[in-house]
Every structure is written in structure tokens, then in C-alpha cells.
Amino acid sequence: YTWPAPQLDALEAARFDLPTTLSLGVDPCDSFFTTSSGRANVADWVRTAYHDMATYNSEDGTGGLDGSIRFTEEQSRPENAGDGFANTMPFVTLQASRYISIADSIALAAITAIESCGGPEIPFRGNRTDATHPNSPGVPEPQQDLDAHIASFKKQGFTKEEMIGLVACGHSFGGVQHAPFPDIVPEMNDPDNKESSQHFDSTFFTFDNNVATEYISGTTQNPLVVGLNDTTNSDKRIFGSDGNVTMQGFADSQDLFFSTCSALLARMLDTVPKETTLTDVITPLPVKPASVELQLDADKSTLKLSGLLRLWNTPADPTRSVRLLYADHTSANNGNYTLFPANPPSSTSVGNKYTSSWYWYNRTISGGIGALALDAEQGITSLSFVVDGKVEDQDGVGFKVEDGVVFSKSSCIKRDFKTARFDVAVRNSASPTRVYLEQIQVHSPDAPTVIEIDIPRPSSVDADSVYSIWSIELPLSIVQYHIGAEFLGSGGAVKYSTAAVYTTSGSVSGGLCPE
């Protein structure tokens, strides 16, 4: 895709800017709320994605991965026994945003767990919609017979062979705990397994084919295979339902296990209500600007540009040359500034699978936060980069930068010390239909929403400058605002919002307002 596209940028960052909120929760892979629990977040996250999806009804296209598992009503059903869903939600809601639904975040959590902890890559698409109420029940339970399980997976859109695969892939992580399933697993009284979780295989926080090799070799301790009560041995019935052909294949080849799991898990995550249209698979942008921000100085003569550049899957290299050029309203190829490595200069994923290098938009200080000073009248329309002599400009399009609506450093604190004047500089040639502040609100258990606070249009434009100031007085507080604007595009209203957030207490502390 072409940068910028706020939703795709957010999905790309949640998937590929490392570490992410989610990857921190599975680093190391046996991370859990308490130590020596015998449990792992990775297992809870994958089970949560399956149970959210398993309500899908392929006949009418209802249910599926839509975040309905966040409702306590759904979590309290017998088919959702255990606290794994409640445990998963805090991580998932932290990664959710105005652009990332709870359902997208559940899918990302499962992918992050599997990819970070030994497993294959799984294609990720975004734009799931969150259900507003619980779905109908539909998750299979261990005491059901094989026919019921085949019917259940058929309803979810999977054949019998695919069911074998999906259960084996899921049950590579975790196990069955005593507390929610006392009839399947006894209390273990093991100080290294305080929650008495009998694991599906000997590597319960690593995604691998041991679930199959141990099953085929007869050494498995999987409580849904060798449990004393055969009624609840659902994995035994499922794994054996094709004469062990699928499991034998998985045991013989980790590659086959990985490629099958990658495809089946992607389909599981992409099983969504029929009204939902998913994005294309999100792939990393090789060269990506991030946190790009412009501010106008109080005297309106200078725009300060700050931001970062990410080079995906590229280790830090002090000999690399990275330069920034920009186009303004009259000419291209301005600037040609050398960029310096950020601090830290690179970031890596769990297990060091990928490393990205980061650079600041800063002319002088290596590792420092700074900004480039640009002439306000000339402005800026797009960025491009030259990395070791290679031009990176999205095939000539450039990386578009919005200088029409920016934070103005003339913002100030009122002398009553209770309010602040929030100034937004609007380029006279930009002519937005509205300018407003955006405040993100979280209504648990939902994904954040945005409320807009309109800023009144000034009575006249400032003809002595290229920018006019739109002002609003707000209480002094730590509430964070993005600056938003609406422009009239050819296809209707187009919204823009700044990547950076501002507070009346922090960002405007440039000084006291004139009397």
C-alpha cells in the first residue's frame, strides 16, 4: 500500500514494529501473570482466538472472529470454561486502538504468540468489526462425540481433515487445567506447575510438532488423548479419525506441520461475519516513515519537522548513509539532510527473528531527539529518502506530509492557570471544512472511539502569513488530543489527524498567554 494510510499504518506497526505491546507479553515465551504456574500467555491467546471464531455459522455467515469473546456473558458459558479469555483481554485491549478492533487485536495476539514462539508465519489481514453483543454458542467440548465435532467444525467451515489439523496446531501450546476441568486433570501439587495444567505435549510454550510426534510414538501425556475418562478424550477421537494419516504426516515433517498450521490458522483468523471485508494481507513496508510531526513556530516563519524512518529487516550499520529529501509547495529535492541513527538504533522481534533500523529526522545529534527547521512559506508536501544511494520514494509518489493543519507553538497557558489556549495553524491554501481536536475514549470492554471537539473558525484569515490560527480554550489537563481536520476531496469529506498527541498542560507550556 501507499503510505500514509492511517488504518493500514497502524495494523502494519502492530504487526511489524517490534517490540509491540503484544510481543512484550510473550517475551519470554513462558510469560504468565505468575511464575511456575504451568501456564503461558501464548496458549491463552491462541485458545481465545479459536473460541471467538468457533461461534461462526457458515450457513448464514454469522458469528466468527468478531471480539464477542470479550463479553463476560460469553466467557461464563460452559463451553468457555477457564480464565484464559479474561487473562487475554488486558493485552488485547492495550493493542486495540481507533484503527485496530478488539477482533483484529485478538488475531494479532494469536499470530504474535505463534510467530514469536517457534511457529510459522501466518498471513494477517485487518479490518475485523467488533460484535456489539455476544454470539450464539458453538464451541466444541471434550465430552462430545466425534460426529458432533465433525458437525461443529463443518459449521465453522472446516472439513474433518482440517479439523484434525486445526486441533493439532492449537494443542501445540498449553494444556488442560485442573480448576476448570477437575474431571479430566487431577490436582498435581507440583510447585513448578501451580495451576495443575497437564500439557498437550512436552513443549507447552513452544509451537512445534511434538504434539504429533509424541502422539504417534505413544509417549504423549495429552490429557485429551490418555485421560482416564475416555468420554473426554476428544483429541484421541479426532486425531485417530482418519487412521492417523494426518498426525503421522505432522510427526514425520515439521515443515508440513508448519505449512498446514499457517494456512489453517490464517483461515481460522479470517473467519469473520459476512458483513466484514478484510484488508489485503498486511506486509511490512521496507522503508517507512513513523511519528511524522510538524509544528509551526510562534512567529509563523519556521515549520519544525520531526519523525522517524524504519528500515525493515535491516540491522544497524554505522557505515550506512541515509538522507532525507523533501518536496515543498514549489520545488522538489530540498533538504538532502543526513539522518542519524535513533536511540536505540535498532529493534528486534522475540527470538531476534527480525531486526529493523531506526533513524531520527535530525541534522546534528546522533541518537538525539530533534527536528528539522523548514521555511514555513515554502512548506512541505512529501518526503523521500536515499539509503546508500538508492532512492526510496514509493515509486515516485513520495511519502505525503500534511502541512495544512499543524500544532502552533503560539499555544499558551492562560493567566488564571486553569485554562489553556490551544492554537492550530491552518495553511490559508488548505481550506479545511472543519478543524477539531480528537480525544480517544475507552469504554471497556470496547475498542477506543474518537470524540471530536470543533475549533471555531477565525473571523478572518491572516493575509500577512501563509498560516492563520484557529484557537480554542480548554481546561488545563493531561487529556491527550490529536489535531483533526476534514477536507473536501473529490469523493467526499476526507479526514486527517496528526500522528502526535498534545495536552494542554504539557504541549502548550511554551509560555503564558499575553495579557
Ligand code: HEM
Ligand atoms: C474439538 C475441538 C476442541 C476441544 C474439545 C478442545 C478442548 C480443550 C480443552 C478442554 C482445553 C483446556 C482449557 C483449559 O484448561 O483452560 C483446551 C485448551 C486449549 N485449546 Fe482446545 N479444544 C479444541 C480445539 C482447539 C482448537 C481448534 C484450537 C486452536 C486452533 C485450540 C487451542 C487450545 C489451546 C491453545 C489450549 C491451551 C490453553 C491453555 O493452556 O491455557 N483448541 N482445549
